[in-house]
Amino acid sequence: MAPRLGWVPTDPLLISYDGWVYRSASGLALAATIAGSIAMGCFGLGAFLGLSVEYEDEWDTIDAALIWIGLGAITVIPTMGLIIAWTRRVTGNLKPFGADLELGTAWAVGAFFTPILMFWFPVRLWNQAWRATSPNLPPPIGWNYKWMQGRHLHWVANTLWLTVAVGSRVPVDTTEWTAFDAGGYLAVLGGGAAVALLLLILLVRGLTARQDTYARIWAGAVPAAWPAPPGG
Numbered sequence: 001m002a003p004r005l006g007w008v009p010t011d012p013l014l015i016s017y018d019g020w021v022y023r024s025a026s027g028l029a030l031a032a033t034i035a036g037s038i039a040m041g042c043f044g045l046g047a048f049l050g051l052s053v054e055y056e057d058e059w060d061t062i063d064a065a066l067i068w069i070g071l072g073a074i075t076v077i078p079t080m081g082l083i084i085a086w087t088r089r090v091t092g093n094l095k096p097f098g099a100d101l102e103l104g105t106a107w108a109v110g111a112f113f114t115p116i117l118m119f120w121f122p123v124r125l126w127n128q129a130w131r132a133t134s135p136n137l138p139p140p141i142g143w144n145y146k147w148m149q150g151r152h153l154h155w156v157a158n159t160l161w162l163t164v165a166v167g168s169r170v171p172v173d174t175t176e177w178t179a180f181d182a183g184g185y186l187a188v189l190g191g192g193a194a195v196a197l198l199l200l201i202l203l204v205r206g207l208t209a210r211q212d213t214y215a216r217i218w219a220g221a222v223p224a225a226w227p228a229p230p231g232g
Contacts, residue, residue, distance in 0.1 A: 014215065014222050016095035020105075022215060025089040029208040032082040033201050039079050040197040042072030047190030053183030062179050065186045072193060079197070084112050086204055087122065090129045090211055096222060097214075098140025099132045119162055126154040130207055133214035139221050153206070157199035164192040 014022035046069035053061050088108040094101060103111070103125050111121030127150035132141050134148045168189055177185075 014096035014219060016098075018095065020092045020095040022093050022096045023089065024212050024215075025086050025093065025208045026212065028082055028086040028089055029204045032079060032086055032204050035075060035079040035082060036197045036201045036204075039072045039075035040194045040201075042068050042075060043190040043197065044194040045190075046072060047187045047194060050183040050186035050190060053180050056178035056180050058179040058183075062182045062186070065183065065190070069186060069190050069193075072190070076193070076197070080112070083200060083204060084109055086208075087112075087125055090207060091125055093211055093215075094129060094132050094141065097132070097218065098142060098222075099145065100141075100143050102128055102146075119159070123154045123158050126158075126203065126207060127151060129211065130154070133211045135214060135217055139218050151203075151206075153199060153203055157196060157203050160192065161196035161200060164189065164196055167192075 046065045046067075049061055049065035049068065088105050091101065091103070091108040092105045103121060107121060108125055111125060112118055114121070128145070130151050131148035132145035134145065137144055137148065
């Protein structure tokens with residue numbers, strides 16, 4: 001059965017020992033896709049305008065490129081907020097299947113705001129959810145998912161996005177730049193952001209579909225209530 005978005009298991013109700021109920025992350029995935037696509041289009045248009053500069057004094061085109069890239073930067077704020085909320089949801093959705101989490105729902109938010117760790121922990125969270133929803137891994141998942149294969153797309157998307165974000169904040173002396181130089185810079189910046197957003201959209205949709213498929217397969221194997229872990 002091909003993965004698809006939007007399936008929400010309700011019978012039986014999937015609930016963990018600490019009360020976390022499984023809910024499909026498809027709504028958040030759709031919202032992130034729409035917001036991310038708008039931001040991607042703005043960045044892409046800014047990059048195109050940067051590439052279209054043919055003369056050293058063509059500053060009107062640079063101004064237009066800056067406007068579109070600025071709009072992309074504004075739109076990307078709600079996009080990243082939705083991706084953070086989505087990450088928390090797909091992380092918590094593992095609990096009703098009896099998964100022992102390396103990183104829990106608190107880290108699903110904090111990982112995006114912690115210096116240095118933001119280059120690593122979001123990928124760990126996404127790979128944790130990807131591995132734990134392998135279709136041939138029945139619940140209770142426990143720690144069995146640790147030996148499953150992660151997804152390289154998660155590393156590429158996160159690394160590219162953070163590289164562009166950090167690169168855009170590096171001070172650049174543009175006092176002697178021509179419009180042609182500025183156009184090249186904006187083409188790289190906008191193009192990199194557009195590609196990174198495309199990869200993030202693919203990541204969000206792919207992992208959501210995989211998790212819903214897993215829930216559809218194994219919902220009947222989940223007991224009405226999991227026992228609390230030792231000491232829990």
